[in-house]
Amino acid sequence: MRVLLFIPLACMMFFSSCKAQVKQDSAGKKNTIMERFDIERFNKNKVNGQYNFINIEHAQVRQVENKEDYTEEIKLPTSPYTKVKAYFKVKGFLKISGEKFYAVPVGVWKYFDSNEKLQKETDWDTPFAFTIKDLDKKMKSLGIEIMVPGGGVNVHRSNIASPLYIVSYPVNKNNPYQIYQLKIDGKTGETIEKTTVVTKN
Secondary structure (H helix, E strand, O other): OOOOOOOOHHHHOOOOOOOOEEEEOOOOOEOOOOOEOOHHHHHHHOEOOEEEEEOOOOOEEEEEEOOOEEEEEEEOOOOOEEEEEEEEOOOOEEEEEEEEEOOEEEEEEEEEOOOOEEEEEEEOOOOOOOOHHHHHHHHHHOOOOOOOOOOOOEEEEEOOOOOEEEEEEEEEOOEEEEEEEEEEEOOOOOEEEEEEEEOOO
């Protein structure tokens, strides 16, 4: 059974074994989004340094106060994607903006300085010629739905030696503690290995 954990942004750059393409922005372009964290609202509503609420789009929002910044995760219950943002502590300017698929950073992450200038972009998808859309089609052909959370399905990916997806799903609905684990080549989409794992007796 998959458990969603809120991961502090300070650790976000290291929690995945993926290597990503980093593009440095020497020009330091101004952030045209001009997003700001609503510090006043957060302080009025926080409990133990956190504020959890449902926004107007019916997404679950979790905001956390850290030593150097505020972090925010926005997630629709029907989607495996989570928007991730961090804001500078003093003025609430946008610091980091990105997205996760399950617990994995995907797409382009943007990093800004305290003057709202874009410093760099990191593209986590670059090594994966076999895209998440391709993975979705492959898993659908096997009768597994990865684009709707739940059902004991989990997706991870890494790029230690080569791009790799790891998809886990229950052997059957009556035994959620016995799962199949597929290792799928992130370039070709070929299934490299299929194993059965027991997660709990």
